[in-house]
């Protein structure tokens with residue numbers, strides 16, 4: 001497997017707090033790699049440095065071999081990095097299908113500039129329907145987005161991330177706020193995406209992480225203390241001590 005995202009020796013401090021402390025992590029092409037860590041471990045700060053919302057004090061982030069450490073946030077989606085969740089990307093007044101078609105159109109704007117408008121409008125809707133089918137929302141295509149449940153909005157956000165055809169999907173707590181049934185459905189949806197997309201999953205829900213991840217990295221005080229398969233992480237003494245202690 002080749003490395004898609006390579007983070008090396010990353011540091012970021014806020015005053016006296018080291019939110020990111022000599023953090024190194026690599027995501028391989030095609031894997032679902034989860035990052036877990038207690039509250040305040042530095043997960044949000046890590047994501048911010050991957051999307052370019054914040055910049056590290058030192059260290060490097062490489063994507064497809066290219067150094068993107070200091071690259072502006074707006075340039076990163078063009079390279080193939082899509083972030084989902086914790087940022088609201090849905091336009092509530094528009095239909096479900098129109099939201100997805102808009103995301104497809106934004107993507108086509110970069111790659112198919114010369115497509116004729118009439119043909120593109122029809123094809124956008126067809127491709128939008130196919131994406132909604134993938135996330136189990138086809139029957140809601142014409143509903144106003146505002147009418148959907150929280151769990152359905154989360155699945156719409158997956159469809160929008162898929163629309164970008166990004167090489168790396170950063171999923172930022174997709175389970176947050178979901179009920180038991182909705183969580184089960186989201187796990188099934190992510191399982192269906194697994195292997196077809198490279199995913200970096202930041203998630204608090206341990207059941208989801210251990211059910212889905214190919215590899216898990218454990219973040220404590222801004223530093224990755226262990227990376228391994230779910231069973232390696234379960235058995236890791238440092239992880240049990242630092243993070244899973246109460247459950248182990």
Ligand SMILES: Nc1ncnc2c1ncn2[C@@H]1O[C@H](COP(=O)(O)OP(=O)(O)OP(=O)(O)O)[C@@H](O)[C@H]1O
Pocket residue numbers: 014015017018019037038039040041042043044045046
């Ligand atoms: N802008 C900031 N100014 C000062 N301190 C910050 C800032 N952003 C983050 N921190 C501190 O850095 C540390 C890591 O925060 P971060 O939000 O990245 O953790 P987290 O793992 O995402 O937490 P949670 O799971 O609770 O959202 C915390 O101690 C936090 O208080």
